[in-house]
Amino acid sequence: TMDSPSVIESNGENYVTPNKLFEEIRRNDTCPLDDLPDEIETYIATIQPKLCGKLMKELSSFLPLIKFNEREKIFGSKVEGGGDTCHICAEEDCCCYKNSKPLGHLRRIRRRVQEVGVVNPSNDSDLAGSNHDNNNEPPKKRKKGKNNSSNQTSSSLQLDILIGSAEFIDHLLNNNTSNEKAVKLKSVIERYKLNLIKEILPGRPAKSNSELKEWNKTNWWPSLYFEKQSTEYKLNDLEISSEEEWGIMRKGMVAAIEDAKRVVNDDIFKEDFSVGAVVVCPRTETFISTAYDELGAIVEENCKHSNMKEADVKHLIIGNPLNTPVMFALQGISRKERIAAMGLGMNSESFRKSQYLCTGYDIYLTKEPGVFESMALVHSRVRRVVFGCNSFDDGGLGGSPETLIHSLPGTNHKYRAFRCIQVESNDLYTECKKL
Numbered sequence: 008t009m010d011s012p013s014v015i016e017s018n019g020e021n022y023v024t025p026n027k028l029f030e031e032i033r034r035n036d037t038c039p040l041d042d043l044p045d046e047i048e049t050y051i052a053t054i055q056p057k058l059c060g061k062l063m064k065e066l067s068s069f070l071p072l073i074k075f076n077e078r079e080k081i082f083g084s085k086v087e088g089g090g091d092t093c094h095i096c097a098e099e100d101c102c103c104y105k106n107s108k109p110l111g112h113l114r115r116i117r118r119r120v121q122e123v124g125v126v127n128p129s130n131d132s133d134l135a136g137s138n139h140d141n142n143n144e145p146p147k148k149r150k151k152g153k154n155n156s157s158n159q160t161s162s163s164l165q166l167d168i169l170i171g172s173a174e175f176i177d178h179l180l181n182n183n184t185s186n187e188k189a190v191k192l193k194s195v196i197e198r199y200k201l202n203l204i205k206e207i208l209p210g211r212p213a214k215s216n217s218e219l220k221e222w223n224k225t226n227w228w229p230s231l232y233f234e235k236q237s238t239e240y241k242l243n244d245l246e247i248s249s250e251e252e253w254g255i256m257r258k259g260m261v262a263a264i265e266d267a268k269r270v271v272n273d274d275i276f277k278e279d280f281s282v283g284a285v286v287v288c289p290r291t292e293t294f295i296s297t298a299y300d301e302l303g304a305i306v307e308e309n310c311k312h313s314n315m316k317e318a319d320v321k322h323l324i325i326g327n328p329l330n331t332p333v334m335f336a337l338q339g340i341s342r343k344e345r346i347a348a349m350g351l352g353m354n355s356e357s358f359r360k361s362q363y364l365c366t367g368y369d370i371y372l373t374k375e376p377g378v379f380e381s382m383a384l385v386h387s388r389v390r391r392v393v394f395g396c397n398s399f400d401d402g403g404l405g406g407s408p409e410t411l412i413h414s415l416p417g418t419n420h421k422y423r424a425f426r427c428i429q430v431e432s433n434d435l436y437t438e439c440k441k442l
Contacts, residue, residue, distance in 0.1 A: 028252050028260075028435060029393060029425040031245070032405045034414040043211035047108055048173040052201040053119070054166050062168060062199055063115055069191045070171050074111030108172035112212035114229040117167040169228070173205055215239040245423070256393060259287045259371035260427065260435050262294055263395070267373045267442045269299045270332075275321045276302065281442055283373040284336035286365060289390070295368060296339030298332035304342065305335075333372065333380040337387055340364045365389040373439040375426065378403040381412035385420050393425045395439025 054062060170176055170192075179189040195201070208228045213219035216239070219232045234240050247256075267283030270276050284298035302324070309320045324330050341364055365387040372394040376384065381403025384392055392413065397406040404413055404424045413424045427436040 027428060028257060028433060029247075030428050031247075032411065032413075032424040032426060034411050043109065045210055046207050047110070047210035049110070049206055049208045050170040050173055050176045050203045051117075051167045051206050052170060052199075052203055054168050054199065054201070056164055056166055058199060059116060059166055059168070062195070065195055066115070066168070066170065069188050072110045072113060072115060072169065072171075074109060108175060108210075110169065110172060110208075112231050112233070113169055113208060114231065115169050117169075117228055119165045119167055169208070170201075170203060176203070213237075255287070255289055255292050256425075257435070258292070259285060259369060260393060260395065260439075262287070262297070263371040263373050264435070264438050264442070266297045266299050266332075267439075270302070271442065275318060275325070279325050280330075280332055280335075282332040283371075283442070284332040285371045286336050286340055287369045287371060288367070289369050290367065296336050296343070298335040298339070301335040301339035301342065304339070331377070331380055333370070333376050334383065336370060337364060337383065340368075340387075369393065373442050374398055375402040375404050375406045377401040378407070378410060378412060384422065385412065385415075385418055388420050389422050391423045391425065395427045395436055395442075396429075397426065 176192070179186065179192055196203070206228075209222065209230050212233050213222060213230060214237055216232065216234070216237075219230065222230060262285045263283035265283065266285055267281055270280045270283070280298070280302065282298070285294055286296040287293070288295055305324060306317060306320050309315065309323075310317055313320075315323070344364065365384070367390055369391040370384065370389055370393070372392065374396050375394045375398040376392065377398065378401055381392075392404065394404070399406050401407060403410055404426075405411055411424075413422050415421075427433055427439060429436050431437060
C-alpha cells in the first residue's frame with residue numbers, strides 16, 4: 008500500500024490536484040462562454056409600462072434575443088451566405104447570422120424607477136382644519152393609499168427595452184433598407200416613437216454565481232445565469248472526494264490488478280489476456296463481473312457441450328479478435344442478465360429495464376481500452392472507466408492522439424474516464440505497469 012498520496016501538477020488536458028490517485032481525462036474543449044465578449048454595445052429605449060407587452064411580442068417576432076448556442080437554430084444552418092433561407096426574415100443569403108450577436112442571456116425589459124419631487128403648497132389636513140373652523144363641519148376623511156404629506160416624492164415607473172446589438176441595428180437601419188427585417192424595425196420605431204439610446208451591456212452570461220452577484224450590486228442590466236454551463240459548476244460537480252478515491256476507486260483498481268494476476272498464472276491465456284477487468288456497482292460497492300471469471304465460464308461451457316479439450320477451447324478463444332478482457336467483463340454482465348431472465352421471462356418488467364448492460368456501473372482496467380472496446384463501453388452505458396496504464400498503440404481514451412471515445416460529440420452517451428496518476432510513488436500505477 009502507499010504510505011502517502013502522490014502529488015502531481017496539472018498538465019492541461021488532465022485535471023489533477025494534490026493527494027490524488029487518479030486523474031480525469033477530459034476533452035480539452037474551451038468553455039463556450041470564453042468566446043463571447045465581456046461587454047457589448049446595444050440599443051435600448053425607454054417606454055411606458057402599458058406598451059410593454061405589445062412591443063415585446065412584436066420585437067421578438069423579428070428581432071429575438073438568441074442564446075449563444077442557438078444561432079443556427081434561429082437563423083438557419085448555413086453561415087454567411089450559404090444559400091439557406093433565414094428562419095426569421097425568410098430571405099436567402101441574408102445578413103442575420105453574420106451581424107447578429109447572442110443576447111439571449113439578457114432579459115428584454117429593465118425596470119426603471121425615477122424619483123420625481125412634488126411640492127404641495129398646502130396639505131389636506133390644513134384644508135380640512137380651515138373648513139372645520141369656518142363651516143363647523145367635520146374634517147373630510149383621507150382617501151386610502153394617497154400620500155398627502157407635503158414635500159414628498161412620488162414614484163414614476165418606466166421601463167427600458169432592449170432592441171438589439173448596436174452593430175446589428177445600425178446595419179439594418181443604414182445599409183439594408185430593402186430587407187424585411189429593416190422595414191419592420193423602422194415601422195416599430197416610428198409607431199412607438201422610440202428614442203434609441205446606446206448602452207454597454209454584459210456581452211455574455213455570468214461565468215459564476217459570484218460574478219452575477221457583482222453585476223446585480225451595480226444594478227446592471229438583468230441577466231440570466233446558466234449555472235450548469237459555467238466552468239465553476241462543472242468543476243465542483245465533477246470533483247471526486249478523497250473518501251471515494253481512496254475507498255471504492257482504489258478497491259476497484261486493486262481488484263482489477265488481482266484479476267490480471269489470475270490470468271497471468273494461466274500458461275495459455277497469459278500472453279493474450281493479461282489485462283484485468285472488473286465491473287463494479289458503486290452504489291452497493293460490490294463486484295458484478297470480472298474478465299477472468301467470464302473466461303472460465305466460457306471455457307467450462309464449451310468443454311461441457313463439445314468433445315474439445317480445455318486447451319483446444321482456450322486456443323479457439325484466443326483466435327477470436329473480439330475476445331478481449333473488456334468484452335469478457337461485459338459478457339459476464341450479460342450472462343447474469345440471461346440467468347435472471349430465465350426465471351422471470353424475457354418480457355418481464357425487471358428484464359426490460361436492464362437492456363443496457365452497465366447503466367450506473369463502473370469498470371476498472373489495468374490497461375486503457377482500445378478504440379472498439381471504448382465504443383462498446385459507450386453502448387453498454389457504463390458510468391465510469393478507470394484504468395492503470397495507457398495503450399499508445401490503439402488506446403481509445405487518450406492513449407492514441409486525439410482519440411477520446413468517451414466524450415465524442417454527437418454520441419448518445421458519454422462516460423467519465425480516469426487513469427492512475429503515472430508516477431512511481433503511485434503503487435496502483437506501478438503494479439499495472441508490471442503487468
